[in-house]
Each structure stands twice: as C-alpha cells, then as structure tokens.
Amino acid sequence: DELVSQIAAGEVVERPASVVRELVDNALDAGATQVTVRLLAGGVRLIAIEDDGCGIEREQLPLALKRHATSKIGSLADLESVGTMGFRGEALAAIASVSELHLLSRTAGQASAFLLDASSGELRPAARSTGTTVEVKELFFSTPARRKFLKTDATELAHCLEAVRRHALARPDVGFTVWHEGKLVEQWRAGARDQRLADVLGEDFLGDSVAIEHVAGPLRITGRAGIPDAARSRADWQYAYVNGRYVRDKVITHAARSAYEDLLHGQRQPVYVLHLAIDPTRVDVNVHPTKIEVRFRDSREVHQAVRRAVEAALSAPRA
C-alpha cells in the first residue's frame, strides 16, 4: 500500500540525483542511443528523462509502475547473471509514491504514444516518436520531512550532473544532454571512449593519465589512471564500474589506492576510471536497493587484479 511503498522509496530515492540515476538506468536498459535530461530547481520541481529506446506497450504502462514488476528477469537463474541495470522492479513504483509521475511512451509498432498519469491512473493517447519520457514533478511533495533534507538547488543539480556523468563515462556510445531551467548544461555526443573521457573529465585528463589494460583469469580491467601530481585538482574523481555498472566498493578503492601507495604525497586521493569485466556469476549485484554496492565471490582475487592493473599502468614507460 501507500505507506509501505513510501518506506521502500526511502531506500531507493534519497534526492533528485537518485531519480536521475534510476531513470537513466531504465533508458539504457531500453537500448537508448540518446538520453535527454531536463531539470527544474535542481530536479526538485521537475526531472524529465527522454529516451529513444524500445518504449513500453500501452498494456504494460500501468504494470511498469507496480512494485516488483520488472520485464527484465524471469527467473532466479537470471538473477545470477543480470545483464541489465535494473532487475528489482522497484524504481518507478518508489518514485511514483513520492512525486507526481507521468509516463509517456511509444513502441515502434504503435500508431501513437500513450500517456499514463500515475496518481490518477488515467491513460490516454498522446504524441511522441518511439521511446519513453518519464516526468517526475514535485519530488517529496507529500513527505515534507524528507523534502527538508534536500540541499540548495545548486547542490542538488551538482548531484544530478554527477549521476549523469557516471553513466556517460560507462556509455560513450550513447549521447547525453542535460538542461537546467531551460539552459543547456551538458552535451556529450556519442563517440569513442577517449573522446567521452575528454568531454566529461576535461581535455587535459587524457594527457594526465595512463591507459590500464590488464587480464587476470576471469577478470579484465581497463580504464585510465591519473598520473600522480598531474591530476592534482581532481581529488574526487574515482570512477569504478563492474560490468558497466557504477559501483562504490571498498575492495576496489583500497586496491587502487594501494597501487599508488608511495606515489601519493599527503592525503591526496588517486584519480582513476576503472572498468572491471567479470564473469557475472562471480559478483552479486543484488546487495542493496540502489545497486551501488556489489559483493565479489572472491574479493582477494579482485583486489590483487585491480592493484596489479593500476601498478602496471603507472610503471609502464610513457610515450
């Protein structure tokens, strides 16, 4: 019921950036090649995410908002090897319970799009090309206690941008555009991985970092490691991905940091973008509702591989 879903929402939706993350996940799962994010007031008044993905059938629209309704996995066996960003079927239901949500979608086979108003349940024909637009208005309007915890619009916008950045670094093949208050804030065109790194992290980043390329048994690690000192001003750039999913993981963080051990002076953090490709049965992504934490079957193996990968990159002669 209403209360249960609002409590569940607390685990998934903390602030506008959590909504942005979940909705962009969905757009990518739908095979989008272009994702457009429109925000008002740091996302508190409006988050609209538009994609050119596969869309949702008219009959499926109400179902998409149901708790634990997912079209992405059909069995427990699938859960062992999740290939999509989403699989819990919680995000849309959770977001709808703490906002005014509209779902506008059209599949390639349909003659028109359909618009679903989550609060009234009204479903009517509407216009748009193939794909989906999710509009989330007035986040936490019915839960003032939670709304009070939001920071200034500028801070919430910064968090939203960081959420898009995390996706953009993992998916250079997808174009991302962000608007705030009607102004274009970011535009990253689809392209090669290095171009995306330069677009998102700055032109200097490629020159200030070295390539990582390392294979260790079931693990393949790629990415870039910032050269100590060169990347001084980017203390908070630690991006780690497991099978394309952005994660915050102590094992990876510690391993990367230890590869820099004698190279970093004082308290500075290393700068890196790390992509781990691992046999999906060797990692559990269903640890937390936000899926930002993972559990490795063999964390020593991961630690050792990450450390070696970064060490090898840093000690290789530079061209």
Ligand code: ADP
């Ligand atoms: P999950 O992503 O875990 O399946 P969500 O609550 O995020 O759960 O989404 C529920 C369902 O709605 C998805 O399984 C998918 O079928 C559908 N859906 C949501 N967003 C989109 C989108 N942008 N494009 C196509 N289908 C979508």
Ligand code: MG
């Ligand atoms: Mg999802």
